[in-house]
Amino acid sequence: MRAFDISPLLRSSIGFDHVNRLFDLANRLDDNAVSYPPYNIEKRGEDAYRITMAVAGFKPDELDVTVKENSLIVTGKAAEQPAEGEVTYLHRGIARRAFERRFELADTVKVTGAELNDGLLHVALKREIPEAKKPRQIEISTAAHAATVIDAQPKAA
Numbered sequence: 167m168r169a170f171d172i173s174p175l176l177r178s179s180i181g182f183d184h185v186n187r188l189f190d191l192a193n194r195l196d197d198n199a200v201s202y203p204p205y206n207i208e209k210r211g212e213d214a215y216r217i218t219m220a221v222a223g224f225k226p227d228e229l230d231v232t233v234k235e236n237s238l239i240v241t242g243k244a245a246e247q248p249a250e251g252e253v254t255y256l257h258r259g260i261a262r263r264a265f266e267r268r269f270e271l272a273d274t275v276k277v278t279g280a281e282l283n284d285g286l287l288h289v290a291l292k293r294e295i296p297e298a299k300k301p302r303q304i305e306i307s308t309a310a311h312a313a314t315v316i317d318a319q320p321k322a323a
Contacts (some may be wrong), residue, residue, distance in 0.1 A: 202265055213293040217269065222285035223262045231280045231289060238269040238277060238289065
């Protein structure tokens with residue numbers, strides 16, 4: 167059992183509540199966690215990422231890609247195949263079981279699209295840093311550059 171106490175860090179930081187949520191999520195994961203379907207996370211440029219999932223046998227209408235708050239949720243549910251006679255599998259190596267895979271996204275990461283090609287689901291992601299979060303130069307002023315204040319007396323009417 168792994169236990170991390172990050173409460174000392176939370177005492178001196180503001181707005182990092184999601185870090186605590188990520189630690190809780192990591193603690194809940196079992197070492198024998200389900201690894202279906204397999205996936206890759208790729209960095210494809212300075213601010214571009216892609217998640218590729220192997221979803222062989224799934225049709226586009228059997229897959230769902232949803233962004234909710236800061237989570238990307240990919241679900242798959244295979245439709246029932248029509249019974250055209252009784253089929254007996256001698257070996258069934260292509261899994262078509264239902265799945266749900268969650269990915270935690272940073273505040274600045276946006277999902278830009280999803281594409282199913284050759285049994286692989288590609289989800290494109292892009293990091294978009296808002297102007298308010300980009301670094302900016304702050305001018306340092308001195309007393310010599312301070313504006314001169316002139317006291318004015320209101321005119322009597």
